[in-house]
Amino acid sequence: MSSATSVAADAPPAVVLSGITKRFPGVVANSDVHLTVRRGEVHALCGENGAGKSTLMKILYGMQPPDEGTIEINGEQVRFRNPSDAIKAGVGMVHQHFMLADNLTVQENVVLGAEWLHGIGQKARRRIQDLAGQTGLNVDPGVLVEQLGVADRQRVEILKVLYRGAKVIILDEPTAVLVPQEVDELFVTVRSMQEQGFTFLFISHKLDEVRAIADSVTVIRRGTTVGTADPKTVSSRQLAEMMVGSELPSPETRESTVTDEVVLDVAGLTLLTPDGARPILDHVDLVVRSGEVVGIAGVEGNGQTELVETIMGMRKAAEGTVSLHGKELTKLGTLARREAGIGYVPEDRHRHGLLLTQPLWFNRILGYQTRKPTSKGMWLDTDGARRDTERIVAEFDVRTPGIDVPAAALSGGNQQKLVVGRELSGNPELLIASHPTRGVDVGAQALIWEEIKQARARGLAVLLISADLDELIGLSDTIKVMLRGRLVADADPATVTPEDLGSAMTGAGATSPAVVEAGTHESGVRDAGQEGEN
Structure with missing residues (x-):
């Protein structure tokens, strides 16, 4: 039983937004939005990009004032002029893009801007250590943030809002860069904090995760609320159709379109740190064929970004070659590589x-x-x-x-x-798509996926880098796992699970027959005529 059901029946809701309207020149971002969040619940907010979720959360967090409507926190009407007012009222926000300084310690990041609360010394350190138990952050407050993994960085962000006294916590796309095991750990943290009386607003496009963690779901479409659903009884497909306002196409099975024609050939690609002390990419070999989608799975920070930028000519390789249709591009600049036939959807648009x-x-x-x-x-x-x-x-x-x-x-x-x-x-002859649907809604995601599938069927070679393991499995003809700058494993999308990939990505090794050590078999081409959910 969640703590949302154990709160006194006569207790006022943690948050009530009534008739919220926000206009910008030429655009009505929110129109008469209503949202009620009970104390101690996880309340999910879903909607397409442009539906008004971000604007609504910025209003709740004091980043923007509403043009119309009211905000109530614990039964009292409030008006926030800035985030400081929201924090004083007990509302904190963990942004999708972490707002941490890598060159500062955990303690310095948490205390920054809130020195007046507990100082900057031992009192602050003790408070951080007390709160760390609530988030499951088991690191020394003196550790540099740059030494932490993605999941621990997120815990530091949660720690920051707890340190400032937040009881209502907005989580904006909190699982976007987490592997399945880290998502499970986050959900354990959220449930544990729920039991301690915390309330969460959970913004996400991953509807299966929404249904797993939320106590209730509010859907926004075209700037206004269209309904609230019970995640225990609603399906992901029903939620998606509420978001887009129409039925979604059913998944199709497609025959493999992979040919023997090599489009991209990366051989021995090595990239060193600026001081030349160690490799960021370590002799990477990679082939992508016409009509093939090769997916790269990996925890962020393991070389995926550098691989893409080196193939694109944005970074200079220490060793190795990059060829397109047999023509070596290694010495060419980025524009020349694009003119040779490479399309590029960058990680940071x-x-x-x-x-x-x-x-x-x-x-x-x-x-x-x-x-x-x-x-x-x-x-x-x-x-x-x-x-x-x-x-x-x-x-x-x-x-x-x-x-x-x-x-x-x-x-x-x-x-x-x-x-x-x-x-x-x-x-293009080759499309490099780096996180092509990160942070987009189900409608935009479906459109982008379909466009990639159609281009693949026309013979386009695609190198896909994504933190969304379902996306990798659904689109790829083969998946390669990247760890510490090396391609360490190959996976068959027809049989691999997100959990299998997550284990390989975190260095646990191949725990499934669907994941094998790189180089132990001929990968990259499915049998002709094999069908999959591509």
Whole structure:
């Protein structure tokens, strides 16, 4: 029994949002939103990107004021001018992108900005150690954050809000970068804290996880609440259809489209740390064939980002070669590699995929400034770029008031659809897709998956890097596990489970016949005609 059921019947809810409306120029982000969160429950908030979840949570956390509506905390109406007001009222937020300083210790990160509470010495240290037991963080407060894994960094973020006195904790996409075993550990922490009286608002796109952890679910669509569901009786598919407002297509089985034609050939690729002391990538060998999706699984920080950036020419390899259709690209720059036929969906769309202050049509040109339809010889073709942006907006369901709005005005999911649309529109030979659906909703996810599947069927070679193990299993023809800069294992998507992959990713080794040590068998091509959920 969750603590939500043990709270006194006459106790006021922990949070009540009534009639919340928030407008921005040309956009109504929230329209008459109602949300009630009981004390001691885990209340999930689901909706497509652009549905208004982030804006609503920013209002609750004091980052933005509502234009209309009221907020009640424990039965008392409040008005937050800033996050400090929300924290004083007992509301804390753990952001999806961790806000920690790697070069500071756990204690320094937790205390930073809250020195007035317990000082910065032994009193603060004792308080942190007391709270650490609630989150399951079993590390010395003097350890540098850069030495922690992803799951422990998340615990430090939770520790920060507890240290400031939060009793209502907003978790924004908390499982996005966790392996299944770490998700289980997080859920144990959440349930334990529930029993101690804490209340959680859980924002996630992973509906199976929502149903596993939540006591109730509120769905937002197009800026307004459309209903509350009981996770014990509603299916993931029903929740998804509530989110998008229509039925979703049923999963299809597809025959393998993998051919013998090698598109990408990476041989002995080695990348060293800036001081040359150790390898970040250690003699990586990798082949991707026409019509094949090769997935890379790994806990973040094990070299996946560096592998992609070295293949793209953004980092200089110490050894090894990168070839596309037999043509070596190792000495070429990034633009030349793109012109050779590589499409690139970057891990960080804001840093490497978009110019946020520029209009959508201008972002269509990025990476394609030397090719049609965005150029005519030496000159940019702005009319061509505008026409093709209109096409991408229509074909990839990019929800926008128009192509002249800046990319920053779009939700994360619509930004991602714009990037994917641009990269597939270049008719690449190879698509490198790094976390292509991270932080996007089920509707955008389904569209991106379908576009990748269709391009694969046309012969596109795809290198897929993802922290979403279900995505890797569902899209890949073969999966390779990366650990400490090496490809250490191969997995068969037809039989492997997320738990199997999680074990290999964390260094536990192959615990299933579906995962074998790299190099012990011929991997990368499924038998002709074999079907799978690809």
